Amino acid sequence: MTENAPLVGKRIGLLTASASRLGGGVFEAVAAQARLLRDLGAEPLIFALDDVHSQADAARFGGAPVQTFAVRGPGQIGYAPKLVPALLAAKLDLLHLHGIWMYPSQAASRWAAQSGGGYIISPHGMLDPWITARGRWKKALARAGYERRSWRRASFLHALTGAEAHDIARESGRSDSVVIANAGPNAGRIPSTARAPHLLYIGRIHAKKNLIALVTAWCQARRPDAARLTLAGWGEDSDVAALQAAVAAAGPSVHFVGPQYGAAKQALLGDARFTVLPSHSEGLPMSVLDSWAAGVPSLMTRHCNLPEGFAAGAALDCGDRPESIVPVLEQVLTMAEPEWHQMARAAHDLASGPFSSRVIAARWASAYRSAMTVGPR
The missing domain is CATH 3.40.50.2000 (Glycogen Phosphorylase B;)
Incomplete structure (x- = not known):
């Protein structure tokens, strides 16, 4: 990393429901995003709800500060009253929400409204029809209570694929998603011998x-x-x-x-x-x-x-x-x-090639700069 890194000195918050293995692929994607941000010169800061593996898995973020917050009430909602004050106190240049349908969506939207900072949402496939068909009434309450407001307020929504961009447009009414794939880990050597079955x-x-x-x-x-x-x-x-x-x-x-x-x-x-x-x-x-x-x-x-x-x-x-x-x-x-x-x-x-960190990082650098310029809607 050099002083010419595209995002040098920028404080970018990564907010997700679980900063541990319990978050599955979203957790892995957030850990990868933290590495990508450091390579671009930014300072990633991790915010999440507290869970049983939060402390054990904090090292996966490569030294980035990780703050987790106690949940009050049902775990499926994830209401954490100290989350919004912590986001505001962090003096972020931009906030990137990973995953939806829980209280962090409302917290991120409130941060954007109060701070005026740029705000990105990555649903991570959570608007796929197979997902939205499950727990319909809970998702209907979330839409009415905070998700639609959050989707409208975001600088933009991020889709991993073209198919997800269609899902986002169907659910949110916004057709301006930025499509950027996840970056894979660094490629190793091509196997030299065939494998057993x-x-x-x-x-x-x-x-x-x-x-x-x-x-x-x-x-x-x-x-x-x-x-x-x-x-x-x-x-x-x-x-x-x-x-x-x-x-x-x-x-x-x-x-x-x-x-x-x-x-x-x-x-x-x-x-x-x-x-x-x-x-x-x-x-x-x-x-x-x-x-x-x-x-x-x-x-x-x-x-x-x-x-x-x-x-x-x-x-x-x-x-x-x-x-x-x-x-x-x-x-x-x-x-x-x-x-x-x-x-x-x-x-x-x-x-x-197309899924390398080099290619994906260049696309994210442009997207982050744009979000910081545009701010919330």
């Missing part, structure tokens, strides 16, 4: 990830003797229990290994032939970008909103039903080495 899911354990259908398909597929499916991640107790029951019934070729981070996560990626994400709904999944950066191609659905993967040959569409997943599993478990290497190279090229 090991497939990996790593991420949040949640109904939208459709993991029960994946385990069902695995049991139905014809597999080499050495085939193995590893499921790694975290989630609500009920979701984890349902997955563990499915894994127990599937036999010894399927393993659930719980949360995996850092070196343990990289070891799993280093062993995988493909990663799998048969999701019903995503914003832009960081797990796929992690996979591509490790030179590992992916199986995913079109709901993952990464058509670049299919176009480049870095991913195969497995669909989200067992009957569509089965033939794709059988295809990749017996894939010839030259074909797999071609897909691995394509994955690496995406990670080092």
